[in-house]
Every structure is written in structure tokens, then in C-alpha cells.
Amino acid sequence: MSVQGIDQLLGELRSMSALASGQSVSQPSEVPGAPKFADVLKESIDQVNQVQQDAQAKQVAFQSGDPDANLQDVMVSLQKASLSFQTMVQVRNKLVTAYQEVMNMQV
Secondary structure, eight states: HHHHHHHHHHHHHHHHHHTTTOOOOOOOOOOOOOHHHHHHHHHHHHHHHHHHHHHHHHHHHHHTTOOOHHHHHHHHHHHHHHHHHHHHHHHHHHHHHHHHHTTTOOO
């Protein structure tokens, strides 16, 4: 996830917080060329999916006896896939927590 995507999310959360507390908030101007949060999130999920598919393909190749597939590459790719998935789950957990905090703010 890029820093711009995180900054944009924080800006949206701050504006929602200000609106919930009754303060007037000017509409945040979008930075031209800056990616939208949903696009950044989708791209990150697609990258995790691609890493998992690559790891699974290497695993299947090794299991089928492909002479070009070695155990070290298979294990490294499986660990990368696991780590990227765990990271994605942690990011999701943080986003859910932030959303719950915003929704629990008193109006």
C-alpha cells in the first residue's frame, strides 16, 4: 500500500470525524494523478493473489516431477505467499478497526 493511499484514507477519516462532531469541513481536493484508495487496495489484493498463484504453480510443478523445479524455490515462493497474505490480513484488520472507530463516534 502506498503512502498516498494511506494519506488519502486518513484525510477521509478526519473529514468524517469533523462532520460527526458538527464542524464544517471543506471538500478535500483530490490531488491530480493520485490513485484512489479503492484502486490501490484492489491492486494490492491482485498482487497477493498473483504471488499465491505463482507459488501454487511451482508447487504443482515440483510435485509432478518437473526437472526445472527445485525444492528451495518452491519453499521460498510458498513463504512469500504466506507472508504477503498475512500482511494483507493485518491491513484489513487495521482498516476494519479504523472504520469501527469512525462509526462509533458520537454525533
